[in-house]
Amino acid sequence: MSLPQRYDAPDIGLTGWSRWIWRQLTSMKTALILLLLLAAAAVPGSIYPQRSADPNGVAQFFDNNPELAPVLDFFQLFDVYGSIWFSAIYILLFTSLVGCVLPRTKVHYDALRQEPVKTPTTLSRMPAYQKSTTPKGLDPVQVGTQILRGRGYRVIKRGNSISAEKGYMRETGNLVFHLSLVGVLIAVGVGGGYSFSGQRVLAEGDTFVNNLAGFDSLSPGLFFNPETLTPLSVTLDKFEVDYDFTNKTNIGAPLDFRATVTRKTSSEDPGETSVIQVNAPLDEPGASLYLTGHGYAPEITVRDANGDISYSGATIFLPQDNNMTSIGIIKVPDNQPEQIGIVAFFYPTAAELSTGAYTSMFPGIVNPLISMNVYTGDLGLDSGQSLNVYALDTERLTQVAGRDAPTPGIVLELGQTKDLPNGLGTVTFDGIKRFASLDIAHNPGQFWVLLFSLLALAGVIVGLITPRRRVWVKSTASGFEVAALSKREDPRIEEVVRELTQEIKKGSK
Amino acid sequence: MNSVVLNESLSQASLLVIFASMLVFTAAFLVSGWHLSKAASKKVKEVKASSALERVGLSLAVIATLVLAAGVIMRGIAAARVPWSNLYEYSITGALILMMIFLISIRVPEVRILATFVVGFVLLVLGTAVSLFYVEVQSLMPALQSFWLVIHVLVALTATAFFSIAAALSTAYLLKTANWVEKAKTKGVANFKRVMGIFPKKETLEQLAYRFNIVGFILWSFTLIAGAIWAERAWHRYWGWDTKEVWTFIIWTIYAGYLHANATRGWTGKRAVWLGLVGFAAVVFNFTIVNMFFKGLHVYSGL
Numbered sequence: 001m002s003l004p005q006r007y008d009a010p011d012i013g014l015t016g017w018s019r020w021i022w023r024q025l026t027s028m029k030t031a032l033i034l035l036l037l038l039a040a041a042a043v044p045g046s047i048y049p050q051r052s053a054d055p056n057g058v059a060q061f062f063d064n065n066p067e068l069a070p071v072l073d074f075f076q077l078f079d080v081y082g083s084i085w086f087s088a089i090y091i092l093l094f095t096s097l098v099g100c101v102l103p104r105t106k107v108h109y110d111a112l113r114q115e116p117v118k119t120p121t122t123l124s125r126m127p128a129y130q131k132s133t134t135p136k137g138l139d140p141v142q143v144g145t146q147i148l149r150g151r152g153y154r155v156i157k158r159g160n161s162i163s164a165e166k167g168y169m170r171e172t173g174n175l176v177f178h179l180s181l182v183g184v185l186i187a188v189g190v191g192g193g194y195s196f197s198g199q200r201v202l203a204e205g206d207t208f209v210n211n212l213a214g215f216d217s218l219s220p221g222l223f224f225n226p227e228t229l230t231p232l233s234v235t236l237d238k239f240e241v242d243y244d245f246t247n248k249t250n251i252g253a254p255l256d257f258r259a260t261v262t263r264k265t266s267s268e269d270p271g272e273t274s275v276i277q278v279n280a281p282l283d284e285p286g287a288s289l290y291l292t293g294h295g296y297a298p299e300i301t302v303r304d305a306n307g308d309i310s311y312s313g314a315t316i317f318l319p320q321d322n323n324m325t326s327i328g329i330i331k332v333p334d335n336q337p338e339q340i341g342i343v344a345f346f347y348p349t350a351a352e353l354s355t356g357a358y359t360s361m362f363p364g365i366v367n368p369l370i371s372m373n374v375y376t377g378d379l380g381l382d383s384g385q386s387l388n389v390y391a392l393d394t395e396r397l398t399q400v401a402g403r404d405a406p407t408p409g410i411v412l413e414l415g416q417t418k419d420l421p422n423g424l425g426t427v428t429f430d431g432i433k434r435f436a437s438l439d440i441a442h443n444p445g446q447f448w449v450l451l452f453s454l455l456a457l458a459g460v461i462v463g464l465i466t467p468r469r470r471v472w473v474k475s476t477a478s479g480f481e482v483a484a485l486s487k488r489e490d491p492r493i494e495e496v497v498r499e500l501t502q503e504i505k506k507g508s509k
Numbered sequence: 510m511n512s513v514v515l516n517e518s519l520s521q522a523s524l525l526v527i528f529a530s531m532l533v534f535t536a537a538f539l540v541s542g543w544h545l546s547k548a549a550s551k552k553v554k555e556v557k558a559s560s561a562l563e564r565v566g567l568s569l570a571v572i573a574t575l576v577l578a579a580g581v582i583m584r585g586i587a588a589a590r591v592p593w594s595n596l597y598e599y600s601i602t603g604a605l606i607l608m609m610i611f612l613i614s615i616r617v618p619e620v621r622i623l624a625t626f627v628v629g630f631v632l633l634v635l636g637t638a639v640s641l642f643y644v645e646v647q648s649l650m651p652a653l654q655s656f657w658l659v660i661h662v663l664v665a666l667t668a669t670a671f672f673s674i675a676a677a678l679s680t681a682y683l684l685k686t687a688n689w690v691e692k693a694k695t696k697g698v699a700n701f702k703r704v705m706g707i708f709p710k711k712e713t714l715e716q717l718a719y720r721f722n723i724v725g726f727i728l729w730s731f732t733l734i735a736g737a738i739w740a741e742r743a744w745h746r747y748w749g750w751d752t753k754e755v756w757t758f759i760i761w762t763i764y765a766g767y768l769h770a771n772a773t774r775g776w777t778g779k780r781a782v783w784l785g786l787v788g789f790a791a792v793v794f795n796f797t798i799v800n801m802f803f804k805g806l807h808v809y810s811g812l
């Protein structure tokens with residue numbers, strides 16, 4: 001007994017399969033589905049905090065949802081826009097786009113050099129059609145040619161008829177739009193690779209120097225080379241804020257922030273003064289400086305038990321509310337006989353609450369006050385580990401002045417000096433400076449991103465608004481016929497035929 | 510030293526004028542609705558008489574729009590700046606722009622019949638604005654002191670106006686072609702079907718919606734680019750996936766999908782119309798929920 005012979009279907013093989021996959025990928029339907037997928041995939045990034053935009057939010061999320069967070073993190077939901085799945089969608093989308101647009105560019109290029117199509121035999125079947133009698137002594141084909149040429153149609157005469165076409169710009173615009181999007185993507189990628197952005201907090205009088213050490217934090221692109229940082233130094237001369245004092249419902253609203261700076265590009269440079277404002281950065285070759293935040297930097301001096309200055313200078317106090325209640329950390333490792341740490345609160349316009357605590361009533365300086373909690377113990381600064389300058393780990397320290405200590409917190413008015421408890425020395429509130437937070441950034445790709453975006457915009461406008469029409473005029477035994485066809489829905493097409501018929505009859509251009 | 514003078518009493522007056530415009534809009538809404546029911550009547554006489562009602566409805570809409578314009582301008586003068594820098598102001602200015610675009614669009618006769626939809630929607634927007642979004646007049650925060658505030662927000666609101674009219678057309682399309690309407694099993698639905706019968710035929714509704722969405726899409730693309738330029742000036746980067754940026758992108762992508770659907774076999778007609786409405790739902794979501802509840806850099810609702 002023999003087995004029935006097997007007839008295999010012709011094997012389409014790897015090439016056949018890849019060709020099939022490529023055809024599917026470059027189809028319009030796939031593009032449409034990928035677009036919708038991309039839109040859907042972008043949503044979670046607006047729901048969960050993202051490491052790129054809001055790293056503190058991510059940390060907080062982990063604290064509040066210790067079980068859920070690692071699961072979400074596994075699916076890259078805190079890095080949506082750099083995630084494998086988001087990238088996969090847009091890479092597929094752009095592959096599909098290129099695969100669709102390049103052949104279409106070729107077709108369009110050929111079409112631009114071809115003559116308009118042959119005149120169909122039965123014009124009356126066209127979506128817009130009109131026939132008319134010919135006035136004496138008029139050649140509708142010749143007059144029609146003149147009129148249509150005058151309107152930018154490409155016209156070809158074929159025996160007793162003309163075939164005309166216009167609106168090639170529709171496809172041109174379309175193609176420019178899609179190819180420009182590829183340009184945008186490349187410019188975003190390459191530009192991002194060579195870009196950098198960093199932050200620096202400057203109190204009045206401080207200077208930022210544009211090198212790695214000059215930044216408080218820096219996020220460089222993949223190909224960023226620190227040696228490309230241009231020689232530049234920027235000194236914050238003064239920082240001014242205007243608050244509304246006059247309008248009842250608006251009191252305390254900031255009206256303007258101004259950072260006056262002196263910039264130098266070398267040590268010989270005498271320097272040039274300019275003003276940085278929100279929305280008005282300082283643009284230098286290779287770096288722009290943006291004003292992104294501000295606050296108070298009270299000047300505080302600590303003298304130890306021997307009367308030696310153990311700490312002195314303007315200290316950055318981070319604002320906590322709209323009225324600029326601010327918290328500052330002072331670490332004095334060299335204080336004799338003991339290291340001290342201070343958690344200080346600054347109230348630009350202090351008022352005492354019924355509880356005895358202080359609050360600020362206005363963000364400007366009217367009645368400045370500092371209250372301090374003082375700690376002693378090992379500050380951990382000798383361990384070599386880098387510690388957050390804006391935080392004091394009070395767990396290993398002993399509070400010697402403040403709510404939890406036998407001595408109440410220290411309260412200082414401007415210019416006052418008070419004793420630290422236990423003979424630790426004195427502390428003085430010398431003055432008030434302001435600080436500015438600056439973002440320093442450069443992206444060499446952004447010009448190209450803008451250029452390609454504008455090109456895409458121009459392309460999409462032309463592509464969506466230009467109608468593509470074919471028009472035919474044919475003289476017949478009884479008169480002449482006019483017909484038109486449009487590639488897409490075209491509300492004016494019947495009007496076009498009607499007008500053209502009228503004008504041919506008038507015999508005018 | 511900068512200072513600003515806010516005119517609190519003028520701002521109160523502006524609110525009253527906006528309430529007045531809502532009264533006139535309500536009248537326009539009722540008359541337009543009355544017109545629809547008359548025009549759908551079986552009696553020839555009533556149908557003939559209905560065209561007068563249509564004219565009255567539209568005239569009331571014009572008056573209401575002028576009153577609203579006065580209210581919006583007064584708010585701007587009271588604040589000594591453009592009247593679009595918090596959610597309340599976006600809403601009243603957005604409603605004004607929508608009405609202006611609509612009243613220009615009624616030169617296309619088929620659009621006229623949307624009056625009930627559009628005026629109804631404007632009433633909803635204004636009602637929400639005065640009840641949920643209202644804030645006292647305030648000075649312009651430094652973050653918004655930019656030429657781009659004028660351009661970026663104005664174009665976004667105009668794009669939204671075009672999307673809104675397209676959404677009204679799409680809604681009409683879906684109501685007209687819905688199975689339950691076409692079958693008309695009850696008397697009430699049969700009446701409703703007659704009302705939908707006086708709307709333009711479904712192909713016209715679909716094509717008109719497409720054209721309004723095209724203009725909306727172009728303006729939205731511009732909004733996105735202008736926003737990116739401003740973001741670079743203000744935040745050092747042109748794009749940072751801020752929640753508002755994300756939603757602008759989502760909306761743009763959905764409408765891009767809608768445009769593709771209109772050129773894809775099997776997706777034209779009902780599916781494309783639905784997709785357009787999904788895009789509009791995203792616009793509304795972005796305007797309300799994202800503005801009020803999502804964390805991000807665009808914290809300008811004022812609430």
